[in-house]
Amino acid sequence: MNVIEANHLTKYYGKSRGIVDVSFQVNEGEIFGFIGPNGAGKSTTIRLFLSLIYPTSGSATIFGKDCIKYGPELRQDIGYLPSDVFYYERMKVIDLLKYSASFYARDCTQRMHELADLMELELHRRIEDLSYGNKKKVGIVQGLLHQPKLLLLDEPTAGLDPLMQRKFFQLIQEENRRGVTVFFSSHILGEVQRMCSRVAIIKEGRIIEIADIRTLQQNNYKKVQVEGSNLNAAYFDLPGVTNLEHSNGAIRFFYKGDINTLTRAIGGITLSNVTIEEPTLEEIFMHYYE
Amino acid sequence: MRMNIFRQEFNMRLRSVIIWSAAMLAMLFVFTSLFTAFAPDAELLNEMMSKFPEALLTAFGMNGVNLATILGYFSFIFLFVQVCLAIQAANYGFGLVSVEEREWTADFLLAKPVGRPQILTSKLLAALSGLLITDIVVWVSSFAFIQLFKGDRTYDTQTLVLLLLSIVPFQLFFLAVGLVVSLLMKRIRSVTPYAMALGFGMYFLSVFGDMLGESVLEKITPFRHFDAQYIIQHDAYDMPLVLISVAVILVSLVGSYVLYTRRNIPAVV
16 A cells, blocks of 8 residues: 555745655555755655645645545644754643643553653753754654654754664664654665665655665765875776866766775775765766766 | 643743733723822813813823713723733734744644644634633723722723723734734744734724824724723714624634635745
8 A cells, every 4th residue: 555645746835946746655664765955845745745735736645545635634643753843942841742642542651751761852851951952852752652654754863963863763663663654854865775665866846766775776876086196087997987087186086886996996006095985965866867 | 622732822821911911900000099199180180181182182092081980080091901902912813823833833733633723723712711811800900990999989880891891802803813914924023013013003093093083094993993982981882883893803713714724834944
């Protein structure tokens, strides 16, 4: 069964573009990644699913039901973590969580405390006294405490320290093993690759690719920069090298292929510095257009 | 109606309700207590006031006021209470949904399993309960202070009740208009200037309408619809004008529900 089905969703804010003709399906029980740079329309899409905003045209269903018409009913089973978390500043954490829990039919007390313990959340602090990372933790607990069947996570890791990020991913994977479907937007390719089975890539409001994560990994480019004196760019003109450029005593290029060929080549000459890194999302996108 | 939203909204506004109520109570106490000083020379005062320029008297709503009777005097000071009530109610109206959007908490609330009409109803009822608390304070203190400071003068209880009850639709006007205007706008950065503008604006409309003898202007301001002097002098409401208020309230409320259910909630960019 498709948990989410977006059918030609289009949203304009006045004249400015939100998303254009976005269609995809998310299957039950999968972790679906939604990647794109800032302003590509990731939040717009998620907010349309929650009917926080209404589409200019097109429609979406969740659990097979129209997300506007059956919104309140559907949201019983949706957990939402916004990219920027804002809560009633003067409330205490515990009061906010209880208020959040009071909207759901099931008793959330036990799960709420489990999650708060796991995220090491101090329940009796005021929201206004919390750092951004701690507010994000409040967001995670309030998004999960009613044991939703679908999680909509909008750049969930922003503001969390690496340790918390790991805990958070473990938590999401645990939920997923219990059968929870996860829709996960991010601009960080690494975390999407680690978590998701399938991804959609959105750019300037349009879906440019929906792919299995394995396919994407096969297209795994490395971004390489070498520095040294008397370098010859032609030396690196190997099979699999693209976008080769030479400036300011450094050579930059993208490489796709057997990594050993690359390391042997690098090992063969004298260098002052070398970096090999994952390309940024924008750079990946460039390859999508080639 | 959702009890949890109601409780949340009511609690968030309680401090403001207490401050407004206390301020009006203090004002009523001070102004009513002055009657003991006026009363012995009231005839003299009336005579003196009749020599003031008419425009000045009108500006302060004192045209035709008989300061010698306790209700005449009260109708004059009641104008200040009305201004406070107007600003308070407008404040709650403008802030009812706009505050959540300004502080970005709307995402939290609207992602919960509740429909928007239910949210709006709960918020409205919570605001009304806050206003009702203020009303009760105004009602009780008006009666108490009049009783305390009237001296040997008498007054008609029914007229006073009529006057005091008029504040309910009066507040509703400002609450509903504030709400619908806030929903017509994309974003309200600060509620207070809007509330002051609506409250004082309507007050000045009534004053200038009076001074200029412009009858169209007075048709739209609730300060005219619920004019204390009219109520005291006629022992009745100025019905056609009151119905304008009622109509504005109904249209604003219906409009608010329509606008709120269709509203696109802005997000942090």
